[in-house]
Structure formats: structure tokens, C-alpha cells
Amino acid sequence: MTDNKFKNSIVPPLQENNEDGSLMSAIPHSRELGMRLVSRADDEAVLMIPYDPRLIGNPETGIMHGGAITALLDTCCGTAVMMSRKKPSSTATLDLRINYMKPATPEKSVYAHAHCYRATRSVGFVRAIAYHEDRDDPIATASAAFILNFKGDSA
Amino acid sequence: MSMDTPTSQTLDDAFAALTEKIPYISFLGVTFQRRGDEVSALLTYTPDLIGNPILPALHGGATGAFLEITAITSLTWVAALERIHSEPKWDGTFAPQPKTVDFSIDYLRSGKPQDAYARAIILRRGRRVANVRVEAWQDERSKPFIAAHGHFLLS
Structure with a gap:
């Protein structure tokens, strides 16, 4: 993988470093989905959901439901903001x-990579991609805004 | 009742066939009721739906997925009714599941750790594309905690 390959990608490449994923176990619904933290760096996070028959959206094809990918992208974007x-x-x-862009392939894990490309005093702006192996062949892309809370902020 | 009018048993069976065989819908704990040609959705609270244990609040991915499921089920039910009513002897088959093209979610309030309800409005259902708006609420119908609009490919 060359840097050039990612020149036009919406998020920069990030090396996987196989985190233990304990961050996700603190979030009950993410834990229930089997979500794992793969890697993180400043402004970035990579998460994944292993293929699980409980998450099938179409019993005829075995394809993972888009809702599980929504949860993955939301959590991944939130992690990048943090x-x-x-x-x-x-x-x-x-x-x-x-x-x-396309349905997930049955039996394959789905990855998400999010980049918080701008954070102001109150809002974080994030882009993310969901994919299997190749980030240039995305299953879905996401664009999100998050409100930032700081210790000592009034509610 | 004329020979051509589907019985409520036929409608109940068709509705059950559409909504009870998708693993991810059961995983999330979503159930539906038919209200004429409209669909009423219920997300039954369990601690597995929590995304923020400190507040506590429902996971945005789970509630976003709830809306997406409600939008798709509302579309499939309207399409199923068309088939049931137009064919003198309905063969029990359904149109293919709509595919989400895009889904845009507004998080209005945090979801409380209790049941949530959702209703979709089909703004337009064309030959190829449908535009759907969907909202979910908890205590008060007039105070949705999450809303979304999406485009779905029908064929």
C-alpha cells in the first residue's frame, strides 16, 4: 500500500495494531454486536464487527443488516472524536x-475507519468508511457531526 | 366480504412473514404492528441497547438502526399490500427488499433507557426510488428523540 493509493481517500490510512478491544466492552450495545477496537491514533479509529448470523438482514442472502453497519460507523466516528x-x-x-455503496459480503468481518478531520470548541466533524479489506472499495461512507463535552462544562 | 378481499388472517400471515424472519430485527428486539397500510414499530428496552452507561442513554447506532428497519418495513408492507390486493390469488411471495441508498439521522435528544416507538412517512414511492422520513419517540409523540430521512432503491 503506497501513500499515493490513499491520495484521494476520504480518510488517511492507519496501521492496524490489534488493540485488545476493551474500550468497546464498556459500551453494552457495541459489546453485544461483537464490536472490536482494531486501532486508534490522534483523530482516528478503526473498529470492526465480525460476521455473526444474528446480524443478518436478508435470510436468503445472509448479508449483514445495514443497521449493524450504522452502529459500527456511529461508534467508530464517536471513538475518532474522543x-x-x-x-x-x-x-x-x-x-x-x-x-x-454495496451490500456487505456474507461471512466477512466489516471494518470501519473514521477520521475526525476538524474539532472546534463544541463540535467534532468526522468522515468514515466501512469496508472488508480494501478501503477503496467501500461498503458505505459516513459523514457526521458530534457535540463535544468537556469536564467542567455546564450541562 | 367479496371473494377478492384478503381476510385479516391472510394479512396477519403476510405481515408476520415479512417481519419475523429477519435475524437482525429479532437481535435488536424490534416488533411491528400493522395499522391499515401503516406500520407501527416498537423497540423493547433491554440493557444491551445502552451506548452510554453513565447517562444512561440508548446507543445511537441501535436507535438509528431502529429507524432504518422501520422505514424498510413500512416500504415492504405497502408493496406487499399492493401485491395482495392486485392479484386475485396471491402466491405468497413478496417484492425484493428495498436497498438503502442513503440514510441521514438527526439525534435530537438522548434516548432514555425505556421502550421507544417509531413511525415512517413515505413521502414518495416511485418505480425505482422511495423517499422516507421516520421519527421515534418515547414519552411524548410530539417530542421525537431521533429523526431520519432516507432514499431506498426498490428495484
Whole structure:
């Protein structure tokens, strides 16, 4: 993989470093989906959901439901916001838009890579891609805004 | 009742066939009721739906997926009714599942740890594309905690 390959990608490449995923076990619904934290860096996160027959959306094809990918992208974008250099103490999704390019392939894990490309005092802006192996062949892309909370903020 | 009018048993069976065989819908704990040609959706609360244990609040991915499922089921039900009513002897088959092209979610309030309800409005159902708006609420119908609009490919 060359840098050139990612020149036009909406998020920069990130090396996988196989985190233990304990961050996800603190979020009950993410844990229930089998979500794992693959890697994280400043402003970025990579998460994945292993293929699971419970998440099938079409019993005839065995394809994972788009809703599971929505949850993956939301969590991944939120994690990238928490990794932003502004270091918020917590965050909440304001809006999340997902474009679906193709169905997920049955039996394959789905990855998501999110990049918080801008954070102001109150809002983090994020882009993300969901994919199997190749980020240039996305299942879905997402664009989201998150509200940032800091310790000592009034509610 | 004329010979051509589908019995309520036929409609119940068709509705059950559409909504009860999708693993992810059961995984999330979503159930539906038919209200004429409209669909009323219920997300039954369980602790597995939590995304923020401190507040606590429902996971944005779970509630976003709830809306997406409600939109798709509303579309499939309207299409199923058309088939049931137009064919003198309906063969029990359905049109293919609509495919999400894009889905744009507004998070209005945090979802409380309790049941949620959703209703979709089909703004337009063309030959190839449908535009759907969907909202979910908890205590008050007039105070939705999440809303979305999406485009779906029908064929």
C-alpha cells in the first residue's frame, strides 16, 4: 500500500495494531454486536464487527443488516472524536449520514475507519468508511457531526 | 366480504412473514404492528441497547438502526399490500427488499433507557426510488428523540 493509493481517500490510512478491544466492552450495545477496537491514533479509529448470523438482514442472502453497519460507523466516528486532540471528556452524535455503496459480503468481518478531520470548541466533524479489506472499495461512507463535552462544562 | 378481499388472517400471515424472519430485527428486539397500510414499530428496552452507561442513554447506532428497519418495513408492507390486493390469488411471495441508498439521522435528544416507538412517512414511492422520513419517540409523540430521512432503491 503506497501513500499515493490513499491520495484521494476520504480518510488517511492507519496501521492496524490489534488493540485488545476493551474500550468497546464498556459500551453494552457495541459489546453485544461483537464490536472490536482494531486501532486508534490522534483523530482516528478503526473498529470492526465480525460476521455473526444474528446480524443478518436478508435470510436468503445472509448479508449483514445495514443497521449493524450504522452502529459500527456511529461508534467508530464517536471513538475518532474522543481521540481528537481537543480531548473531550464525552461526546454525543448530532447527525450521521450514511451512503451505502454495496451490500456487505456474507461471512466477512466489516471494518470501519473514521477520521475526525476538524474539532472546534463544541463540535467534532468526522468522515468514515466501512469496508472488508480494501478501503477503496467501500461498503458505505459516513459523514457526521458530534457535540463535544468537556469536564467542567455546564450541562 | 367479496371473494377478492384478503381476510385479516391472510394479512396477519403476510405481515408476520415479512417481519419475523429477519435475524437482525429479532437481535435488536424490534416488533411491528400493522395499522391499515401503516406500520407501527416498537423497540423493547433491554440493557444491551445502552451506548452510554453513565447517562444512561440508548446507543445511537441501535436507535438509528431502529429507524432504518422501520422505514424498510413500512416500504415492504405497502408493496406487499399492493401485491395482495392486485392479484386475485396471491402466491405468497413478496417484492425484493428495498436497498438503502442513503440514510441521514438527526439525534435530537438522548434516548432514555425505556421502550421507544417509531413511525415512517413515505413521502414518495416511485418505480425505482422511495423517499422516507421516520421519527421515534418515547414519552411524548410530539417530542421525537431521533429523526431520519432516507432514499431506498426498490428495484
